[in-house]
Amino acid sequence: MxxxxxxxxxxxxxxxxxxxxxxxxxxxxxxxxxxxxxxxxxxxxxRGECPGRHDPKCPRCDGRDLDEPAYSYLLGLYLGDGHISHYSEHRVPNLMITCTESWPGLMDACEAAMRAVFPANSTCRVRKTGCSNVKVYSKHLHCLFPQHGPGKKHERRIVLEPWQQGIVDAHPWEFIRGLIHSDGCRITNWTTRMVAGERKRYEYPRYFFTNVSEDIRRLYTDTLDTLGVEWKLYTRNGDPFNISVARKASVALMDAHVGPKY
CATH class of the missing domain: 1.10.10 (Arc Repressor Mutant, subunit A)
Known part of the structure; x- marks a missing residue:
């Protein structure tokens, strides 16, 4: 010993x-x-910070203040790469967001949002091959994420509660940013054009969001509509699950509020 x-x-x-x-x-x-x-x-x-076993207060059950911008971002992350689980009925459930190791800034932003939404709960990171699971444990996860249920998200109905929709309406860019940071990306496309008789290469940025759930895609595009961002459904490799934003003005809006992963 x-x-x-x-x-x-x-x-x-x-x-x-x-x-x-x-x-x-x-x-x-x-x-x-x-x-x-x-x-x-x-x-x-x-120091009196652990007076005994207690359950931190919940915005839904107890009416404590909720950091709505952070929640809107975390909701987007959850709908993309999030999952709520508990290994037995006696364990406190955990919200887990899977983030690739290529984007450490995304993991930092995810954990910061968790801490803001659950200020009295501990967070942690569990390293896996090529990624990390960012976690927070709380008995009130189902209160704040009522979309949780058995099976995969695309196999069940995903609809926001009125109070959730109100938060998304008030903080739409945070929601879009969370969705892009989970199931989206910013890439550079290229094509060629004839200019003065000479073929030249032309590059342009583009945002993609890919999710199998029709409901989650609709939440994304409905929010884009409210923000004045033009989008198109894009079939890639035969799968009609991709939403493209390529118009110059719309990409500029996305760049100003979302930007590439980091």
Missing amino acids: NFHGTDVRQKAITLLRGGARNAEVARSLNVPLGTIGYWKHLDRAK
């Missing part, structure tokens, strides 16, 4: 209070992750 002195424990507490993650502290100090979690719990309890 390894014993860790008070100096190591104090270094860990200092790092944790500074915002470092449990796993980062464990790696840097060569201390088991469970020990770091235990030290953090004792430190929070000592």
